[in-house]
Amino acid sequence: MRSLNIAATGMAAQQLNVDVISNNIANMTTTGFKRARPEFQDLLYQSQRHGGAASSETGTTVPAGVDVGLGVKTAAVYRVLEQGPLVGTENDLDLAIQGEGYFVVELPSGELGYTRSGNLQLSPEGQLVTADGYPVSPGITVPGNAIEVAINPEGGVSARIPGQVELQELGQLELASFVNEVGLEPLGNNLLAETAASGPAMIGTPGSDGFGTVLQHYLENSNVNPVAEITSLITAQRAYELNSRVITATDSMMGTVTQLRG
Numbered sequence: 316m317r318s319l320n321i322a323a324t325g326m327a328a329q330q331l332n333v334d335v336i337s338n339n340i341a342n343m344t345t346t347g348f349k350r351a352r353p354e355f356q357d358l359l360y361q362s363q364r365h366g367g368a369a370s371s372e373t374g375t376t377v378p379a380g381v382d383v384g385l386g387v388k389t390a391a392v393y394r395v396l397e398q399g400p401l402v403g404t405e406n407d408l409d410l411a412i413q414g415e416g417y418f419v420v421e422l423p424s425g426e427l428g429y430t431r432s433g434n435l436q437l438s439p440e441g442q443l444v445t446a447d448g449y450p451v452s453p454g455i456t457v458p459g460n461a462i463e464v465a466i467n468p469e470g471g472v473s474a475r476i477p478g479q480v481e482l483q484e485l486g487q488l489e490l491a492s493f494v495n496e497v498g499l500e501p502l503g504n505n506l507l508a509e510t511a512a513s514g515p516a517m518i519g520t521p522g523s524d525g526f527g528t529v530l531q532h533y534l535e536n537s538n539v540n541p542v543a544e545i546t547s548l549i550t551a552q553r554a555y556e557l558n559s560r561v562i563t564a565t566d567s568m569m570g571t572v573t574q575l576r577g
Contacts, residue, residue, distance in 0.1 A: 317361075317385065318565045324386030325558035328355055331389055332551040339539045340548075347431030347505055348537035349394040350544075358385040393497050399431075399538035401530065407464040408435040408443070411535040414527020416490030419452040419518070420445055420506060427452065428506040429491050429499065429516070431535055443472075447504055455486035468528040470521040490526045491516040 335353045342348040366380030401411050410433030412418070417429035428449070435451060438444045441459055443451045457464055461474035461483075470488035493499065498512030509516055521529045 316565050316569060317383065318561055321384070321386040322558045322561035322565065324358065324388065325561070326555055328353075328387045328389060329551050329555040329558065331392075333548065333555070335392055336544055336548045336551060340541070340544050343537055343539045343541060345432075345505065345537050346434055347399070347535050348539065349396055349399075349431070350537070350539045351392050351394050353392050354390045355387050356390040358388055360384050394499075394501075395538065396496055397538050399535045401533045402536050403533055405532065406434075407466075407531065408437070409433060409532055409534050410435060410466060410488075411530045411533040412490065412521075412527045413530055415492050416519075416521065416526045417492070417507065419489055419491050419516075421450045421452050421454075422506075423449070426508070427491075427516070428502060428508060430505045430507065432505040433529075434534055445505075451488070453486060453489060455488070457485060458483070466529060466531045468522055468530065470529050487520060488529060489518050490521055490529075491518055492525055493517070 332353050335351050339350045342350075360382040362380060362382050364377060364381040366377055368377045368380070369375070370377050398413070401413070410418075412431060412433065417431060418433060420428040420430055422428045430445065432445070434446060435443050436446060437457055438448060438450070441457045443455045443457070445451065455472050457472075457474055458476060461476055463475040464485075465473045465475070465482060466488070467473075470490070472485045472488060473482035474485055476483050493509070493516060494514040495512055498510055498514070499507035500510045500513075502508050517525070519526045521527060
């Protein structure tokens, strides 16, 4: 009976749905996290009677065919890119991006990674780095005697040095944008990687065309909505149960057939 395999694909799809939802909920407080949403597609159909086929020698045709679906499959898991809420902090090195763009990070492999998480820190050499110690590109070094770091909305980084009236300019932060942001590959540790699907990174300064601005003393929270996720979880659980009932009903029908043969 096809219904066994069909229901099995439905259960597998809802299991993946629950996996995605649980990952969203687990990252409710992850800085810069973007919630994911699975998309499903129906599988191939077995055609038992073609619609439009001739039904008689007088030219009549079948108005509707008989096509039996074979279940469901996962098409993609999309990241929802809406802006997360901004939360104020007291840290000079906490940055949030308002609008489009990603901070550029130099990975240990020599490749570039991209992140919305702006909770930056200083390395022992005074360089701006991520929580994992990866340098922010382009490299910016803060003098050890700096008493304050100022970062303007356009990404200009300056420091207040004792004995100097004017702020000392240290460098310029850059942002990256992509034609297809959902095509970026998640690497974990709040990092994303460029892929053929995302297109090449376009680098620009904050506030320029196509790029958001940088807000100092703020962090972008996860855009996960707990109420919506719990609702989706209940829906996925009910769909899983319904598919399991189909398997139970099919098993009962097969048992009936077996008894008839006996």
